[in-house]
Amino acid sequence: MRAVVCDAWGPPESLRIGELPLPQPGPGQVRVRVHAAAANYPDALMVAGKYQFRPELPFAPGLEFSGVVSAVGDGVDTLRPGDKVVGTATHGAFAEEVVAEAGHLVALPADTGDEALAVAASFLLTYGTSWHALKDRAQAKAGETLLVLGAGGGVGLAAVELGKRLGLRVIAAASSQAKREAARSRGADATVDSAAGDFRDQVRAHAGKAGVDIVYDPVGGPLTETALRSLAWGGRHLVVGFAAGDIPKVPANLLLLKGTALLGVFWGDFVRREPAASAANTRQLLEWLRDGALQPLVSQRYPLSQAPAALSALLARQAVGKLLVLPQLAD
Template sequence: MKAVLCRQYGPPESLVVDQIDVPSAAPGNVVIDVKACGVNFPDTLIIEGKYQFKPPFPFSPGGEVAGVVRAVGEGITYLKPGDNVFALTGWGGFAESVLADGFKTFPMPAGMDYTTAASLMYTYGTSYHALKQRAQVRSGETVLVLGAAGGVGLAAVTLGKLMGARVIAAASTDEKLALCRQYGADEIINYTTQNLRDRLNELTGKRGVDVVYDPVGGDLAEPALRSMAWGGRYLVVGFAAGPIPSLPFNLPLLKGCSVVGVFWGAFAERQPKENAQNVRELLDFWQAGHLVPHIHATYPLEGAADALNEMLGRKVMGKVLIVP
């Protein structure tokens, strides 16, 4: 089978497409023929050795897939060859087939297409865990979403609205903000042309925001933290801007607010029952027509470097996918 391989750490251009053996189904595992694989920011980190997980070489990036079960290992009784599924793989998804853990593989609902199924887990899974478990968002609260037009950001905009929050979307271009409006943002801020803190003061009457959803980091972190309401929750989701910010710790003291880490992959691993419940609720949202992933572009395996560079260049609005 064909696979995009990382043989040594480096930029997207260092990846190669080569032939490797189709994986075998070990006990507790499922082999999936990949029809679509989501491209996510961690994929840009894992190929440079900057992510929490460091698979042995050679490996393929790609942590969420949708496809057809090719084979099941011993102990897997709830799936069979031919089933349509989506799965969390961590890595390995930029390939024609991938090995997945059975407990991280879910049947696709009737009527769901592969690109949608491969767009749900990282973006909506991360954002729902962040807003539900980590921030415990309540109806009527105000949620600021930074990087709001990206995959996890747009998911946070949608889910924040579904949970009854007033959502303020912040992004770097008017085009991105127009998309956020389409996905339910109540207010928008262009932080390239507007001062983030001044605009938040205007929109909240200087009260501040209850929740900050931050997948960006960098220079936006401190003004966002300074704009929090009393008892607020600052969600540390990622660092798409590159630099990891150093925040003054007197601010959480003065505002009585919390800085809360969001590591959805570890949550799914450590609390599989709670994660499975989240997935069921997300599928309910999808079946009710509330979740409609915005597909920015699809690429073949040979276009993996282009897809990852789009992500690194922060050009992606919504979701990018590899379609083998």
């Protein structure tokens, strides 16, 4: 089958378009004909050999996708060929077909159209991460103030939307006018320029002297400490990722002085370790998606041959919202 192939650890430019054997589903697994796959920061980390999990070379990257079931393994009775699904895999979605655990797939209505099926591929990881972060980890309460770093990216925009659903006042921080406008379009109450030298003063102008109650941080780098200093008494700082590339070293005394908490958010392990809670979250999110209460922003679609360019755009922090790879899209 046609796939994006990683032969050695390196940058997205080292990937090639080639052939890989058609994967066969084992017990408890399902093979899906990929309709769309989302480009995510962990995909780029995996290609570079810097992710928590290293597949055996060669492999196809891509962990989030939607499509149609083409085969099921032994013991799978919840799905059958022809079912439309959205889900995640350890890797392999930048290809014509991918294998995933049945428990990591969610069936979609049979009448789901091609466009809705494509948009669904952009949904689970970003909204799942942000909902788990805000609801489960931060235990956000209506009326609190949320500062979202990287608010123009996929998880950032999801955090903006979900923060508003929770009744939070949302301050969106992003490095470009286009990203700040995207955050506004998803309900942000205020925006700040995260690339400006007076970033902390901008936040204070919107949050007041008390500070913000929650920081949603998928960026890392120098912004982390600045945002941490902007927390109110009893505030929570959610560590979601390190899109800036640098893992910050946080002065522990900042946590002590304001009674704040630094909370790690690892949605992938949450799904594996707490499947019942994760499934309940997913059901709620998909219900909101079907009702139109959540509106994922897909800003660009790439054919399979341009998947490396999608990952490069992510690493350069050029993407607004989500980027999709469609194996059937003409080059």
